Amino acid sequence: MSTRIFRAEQAVYLPEDAETGTRPVLGPVTVVIDGEIIVSVTPGLTSDIHAGHDAEIIDVPADQVLIPGLVDTHVHVNEPGRTEWEGFSSVTRAAASGGVTTLLDMPLNSIPSTVTVAALDEKQAVAKEKVKVNVGFWGGAVPENLGTGDLKALWDRGVFGFKCFLLHSGVDEFAPLSTEQLHQAMTEIAEFDGLLIVHAEDGDIIDEATAHVDAAGGVDETFDSFLASRPSASEAKAIATVIAAAEETGCRAHILHLSDSGSIDQIAAAQERGVRITAETCPHYLSLFSEEIQNGATQYKCCPPIRTAGNRERLWKGLVDGVIGTVVSDHSPCTAELKRFAEVAEAQASAHENNELTAFAALAAKGNDLGAGGADHRGSGGSFGTAWGGIGAVELGLPVVWSQARLRGLGITDVVRWMCQNPAEWAGLTDRGAIQVGRRADLAQVSADDAFVVLPENLNQRNKVTAYAQRALAGVVTRSYIGGETVYVRPATPQTPAAAGEPGDLAVFPADVRPFTLRPSSDAQ
Numbered sequence: 410m411s412t413r414i415f416r417a418e419q420a421v422y423l424p425e426d427a428e429t430g431t432r433p434v435l436g437p438v439t440v441v442i443d444g445e446i447i448v449s450v451t452p453g454l455t456s457d458i459h460a461g462h463d464a465e466i467i468d469v470p471a472d473q474v475l476i477p478g479l480v481d482t483h484v485h486v487n488e489p490g491r492t493e494w495e496g497f498s499s500v501t502r503a504a505a506s507g508g509v510t511t512l513l514d515m516p517l518n519s520i521p522s523t524v525t526v527a528a529l530d531e532k533q534a535v536a537k538e539k540v541k542v543n544v545g546f547w548g549g550a551v552p553e554n555l556g557t558g559d560l561k562a563l564w565d566r567g568v569f570g571f572k573c574f575l576l577h578s579g580v581d582e583f584a585p586l587s588t589e590q591l592h593q594a595m596t597e598i599a600e601f602d603g604l605l606i607v608h609a610e611d612g613d614i615i616d617e618a619t620a621h622v623d624a625a626g627g628v629d630e631t632f633d634s635f636l637a638s639r640p641s642a643s644e645a646k647a648i649a650t651v652i653a654a655a656e657e658t659g660c661r662a663h664i665l666h667l668s669d670s671g672s673i674d675q676i677a678a679a680q681e682r683g684v685r686i687t688a689e690t691c692p693h694y695l696s697l698f699s700e701e702i703q704n705g706a707t708q709y710k711c712c713p714p715i716r717t718a719g720n721r722e723r724l725w726k727g728l729v730d731g732v733i734g735t736v737v738s739d740h741s742p743c744t745a746e747l748k749r750f751a752e753v754a755e756a757q758a759s760a761h762e763n764n765e766l767t768a769f770a771a772l773a774a775k776g777n778d779l780g781a782g783g784a785d786h787r788g789s790g791g792s793f794g795t796a797w798g799g800i801g802a803v804e805l806g807l808p809v810v811w812s813q814a815r816l817r818g819l820g821i822t823d824v825v826r827w828m829c830q831n832p833a834e835w836a837g838l839t840d841r842g843a844i845q846v847g848r849r850a851d852l853a854q855v856s857a858d859d860a861f862v863v864l865p866e867n868l869n870q871r872n873k874v875t876a877y878a879q880r881a882l883a884g885v886v887t888r889s890y891i892g893g894e895t896v897y898v899r900p901a902t903p904q905t906p907a908a909a910g911e912p913g914d915l916a917v918f919p920a921d922v923r924p925f926t927l928r929p930s931s932d933a934q
């Protein structure tokens with residue numbers, strides 16, 4: 410078994426006897442890793458470690474912080490079925506380059522949806538030879554699989570829980586649950602003490618709001634028209650429905666991608682009276698705000714929508730107060746065409762290539778690059794009514810949140826709690842998410858005071874449309890490790906990352922594929 414010793418002047422770690430929920434500390438540390446597991450964490454830099462003469466010593470540069478790898482519990486991989494949006498190969502490379510060492514794949518947008526064991530098998534067969542970081546899976550709860558035994562069968566196969574919608578999901582093959590079916594699902598899932606994760610927007614309120622917007626001309630290229638069609642009241646009502654069902658059934662429930670800060674109080678009140686409910690929010694809700702979104706800038710469309718600057722600040726308060734426990738990406742990209750980036754799609758067609766880089770190059774040649782100086786808020790004239798909703802940024806989560814956190818006087822230790830430690834503990838992956846004795850050596854190095862500018866063409870995600878084009882972000886991820894082994898090395902000079910499997914790829918992403926991550930107590934282990 411190989412031994413590695415990390416010596417870091419700055420590391421975010423947990424003392425040996427720290428209990429669950431303890432805040433990590435920042436300081437110099439020496440970490441010894443045997444195989445894939447951390448076996449000692451000693452404050453200070455020491456060479457006095459009895460590790461044998463063949464131990465590999467890794468000195469983390471003084472300007473970099475050694476942190477646990479991120480655990481991103483909300484990623485839409487889309488393969489198989491919509492692989493042109495994203496796939497296991499590209500998404501896991503993107504994750505590694507953003508310090509994400511474990512990601513959990515959402516059950517929908519791929520075809521089939523992960524609602525039966527057969528569908529899980531199909532997905533895993535496709536993913537098996539491609540995943541470069543730890544990947545686990547969520548199942549889905551849909552009307553068709555309630556009461557069939559599919560949920561328990563998926564649970565026994567190691568899924569982390571079940572996702573459901575309370576309104577149209579955006580794809581026809583993943584149907585929403587009625588309030589009655591929500592209760593039914595929770596009753597069923599509570600029997601094996603599983604977890605239901607909910608896209609909490611209320612369809613009736615959105616239908617009503619949309620009818621008003623339609624009467625005034627419909628959702629168009631203005632963000633205001635889109636925002637008016639998805640009011641915060643729809644989140645508030647759906648969350649109340651979930652809380653009531655969780656309270657009645659005793660099922661563990663979770664609010665996905667909270668955008669409405671007005672709902673924080675009802676979640677806090679439910680938590681205080683013992684309802685088993687948790688909530689997450691996402692980097693885009695903590696950084697972007699509706700007032701800055703220009704006409705046609707459909708790169709900012711997601712559901713629930715990005716709301717006001719004031720709302721953003723109240724989300725930060727909910728996070729600091731601990732009502733919102735985790736920050737995860739909700740990485741949900743699609744093609745430029747579906748984002749109604751008409752010119753990108755046109756350039757792509759005229760280049761006769763299914764390659765977005767070519768399309769971006771063509772736009773740049775026209776002086777119409779999506780990224781041309783300053784944060785790029787411009788869109789392409791696309792309609793918020795017809796563009797696909799979703800923001801792809803799995804590799805930017807850490808720098809986006811860290812850039813905003815430091816502006817508010819918060820520390821890198823806070824970011825580690827929200828993006829590493831808490832999501833790991835919440836998902837039941839207590840073997841990771843912190844630098845602590847006994848946990849996995851899934852790590853990242855981040856140059857916290859260094860900055861970079863987001864150039865879409867340099868992203869590792871499959872499609873390059875991003876809400877962060879040309880934004881300067883603090884926190885450069887320089888290396889990622891899984892089980893102590895290097896899985897990402899930031900190229901020394903800025904360059905377009907090599908495509909998967911091309912020469913150069915091995916220098917940036919040196920590791921082999923990983924086995925899937927299963928829920929620890931599942932029978933499949």
Ligand SMILES: [Zn+2]
Binds near residue numbers: 483485
């Ligand atoms: Zn999502």
